[in-house]
Amino acid sequence: MDRNLGQQLDALWQTIESRRGADPDSSYTASLLAQGAERCAKKFGEEAVEAAIAGALGNKDELAAEAADTLYHLFVLMAAAGVEPADIAAKLAGRTSQSGHEEKASRKG
Numbered sequence: 001m002d003r004n005l006g007q008q009l010d011a012l013w014q015t016i017e018s019r020r021g022a023d024p025d026s027s028y029t030a031s032l033l034a035q036g037a038e039r040c041a042k043k044f045g046e047e048a049v050e051a052a053i054a055g056a057l058g059n060k061d062e063l064a065a066e067a068a069d070t071l072y073h074l075f076v077l078m079a080a081a082g083v084e085p086a087d088i089a090a091k092l093a094g095r096t097s098q099s100g101h102e103e104k105a106s107r108k109g
């Protein structure tokens with residue numbers, strides 16, 4: 001993992017949070033947040049599908065670009081829905097002691 005990616009994601013989250021209540025005409029983030037979580041979720045879904053298609057077709061450059069779009073839109077959705085990066089970190093931390101198969105089985109109850 002590129003060490004800079006964590007710092008870039010942190011800065012991106014701060015930027016998105018700073019756009020709350022900003023002018024939607026000058027900030028794309030503000031325009032999305034003003035439209036609510038449902039609109040943000042739709043944009044996230046679109047970008048995720050575009051990333052999936054790029055990955056399935058083996059287009060590395062396109063996948064990298066769509067992954068960046070997807071991460072941005074995931075963060076906007078999180079901001080709209082009231083979920084913070086720390087909430088994701090807590091979920092990930094809780095999974096480090098078990099395999100992916102075990103984690104999946106534990107979700108089935």
Ligand SMILES: N=c1c2ncn([C@@H]3O[C@H](COP(=O)(O)OP(=O)(O)OP(=O)(O)O)[C@@H](O)[C@H]3O)c2ncn1[C@@H]1O[C@H](COP(=O)(O)O)[C@@H](O)[C@H]1O
Pocket residue numbers: 012015019026027028029030043068069072
């Ligand atoms: N990382 C991003 C980022 N990634 C993607 N996008 C935008 O997400 C949109 C998605 O692409 P689409 O083709 O779906 O766009 P579209 O059809 O114009 O969008 P819709 O009309 O459907 O909403 C594009 O307008 C991209 O510019 C982003 N917009 C902003 N950021 C970051 O957020 C910061 C703040 O941006 P503003 O809020 O605009 O100041 C920027 O400096 C960037 O760091």
